[in-house]
Amino acid sequence: MVEPVCVVTGVGPGTGSALARRFAKGGYRVALLARDRQRLAALEQELPGAKAYPCDVSDAQQVDKTAELIERDLGQPSVLVHNAVAGAFGSFLEIDPQVLNRNFQVNAMGLLYLARRFAPAMVQAGKGAILVTGNTSALRGKPFFAGFAPTKAAQRILAEALARELGPKGVHVAYLVIDAVIDVPWARARFQQKPDELLIKPAAIADELWHVAHQDRSAWSFNVEVRPYAESW
Numbered sequence: 021m022v023e024p025v026c027v028v029t030g031v032g033p034g035t036g037s038a039l040a041r042r043f044a045k046g047g048y049r050v051a052l053l054a055r056d057r058q059r060l061a062a063l064e065q066e067l068p069g070a071k072a073y074p075c076d077v078s079d080a081q082q083v084d085k086t087a088e089l090i091e092r093d094l095g096q097p098s099v100l101v102h103n104a105v106a107g108a109f110g111s112f113l114e115i116d117p118q119v120l121n122r123n124f125q126v127n128a129m130g131l132l133y134l135a136r137r138f139a140p141a142m143v144q145a146g147k148g149a150i151l152v153t154g155n156t157s158a159l160r161g162k163p164f165f166a167g168f169a170p171t172k173a174a175q176r177i178l179a180e181a182l183a184r185e186l187g188p189k190g191v192h193v194a195y196l197v198i199d200a201v202i203d204v205p206w207a208r209a210r211f212q213q214k215p216d217e218l219l220i221k222p223a224a225i226a227d228e229l230w231h232v233a234h235q236d237r238s239a240w241s242f243n244v245e246v247r248p249y250a251e252s253w
Contacts, residue, residue, distance in 0.1 A: 023069060025097040027090060027138065029053040029077050029130070030104030034204035035153060037063055038222035039101055042230050044070055051090045051097065053077065053104070077104050077130035087137045096141050099233050102131050103153045108167035115167035127171040128178055135182055139191060146190040149233040152179045153225070155198045183242050192240050194232045198225060199247035217250040
């Protein structure tokens with residue numbers, strides 16, 4: 021039996037690596053995407069069948085080239101997880117407009133390039149899943165997030181447009197809103213006063229996305245929210 025293929029973008033030491041491990045555990049061959057190959061080397065060695073691909077998802081030509089390599093090396097993907105993210109903090113007067121544009125290219129345009137490349141084969145197969153990791157910035161525009169929230173809101177709306185078009189064709193598109201600080205070293209260093217019960221574990225995020233990717237067709241989700249039990253919302 022041919023092993024299914026999952027593409028994970030934004031593979032770093034946190035959520036991306038957890039996603040790769042979860043899908044590899046579930047029997048998938050995993051394409052690991054990040055801009056820096058060195059970030060992927062150890063994980064590529066750790067996971068049987070995984071393969072690293074340096075790729076900037078904001079570049080349509082790189083996405084197309086990488087997709088060709090994935091299909092050649094691993095086969096046609098049945099799951100795509102767009103986890104790559106670019107962000108900046110600051111009010112609208114403080115942020116560099118070029119930084120906002122860069123964030124938009126990664127978060128929204130990256131999803132567009134990936135979906136345009138991988139969705140047609142999923143439609144032809146009559147099955148597949150496109151999952152996007154988001155956060156509460158996709159739902160509200162706080163002043164300090166002016167360099168980030170507009171790009172995540174655009175990403176969520178694009179994902180909804182994809183879901184409405186692709187769902188009837190057998191391809192499940194879902195958007196995961198993560199309402200928490202993710203438990204990774206840099207976040208712990210920045211939020212030292214935050215108690216453990218208010219941090220979300222990358223492995224728990226990966227488990228939920230695994231669940232969403234394998235929902236029964238009679239009960240697909242689009243908007244999915246996850247947060248620690250103690251989070252105030």
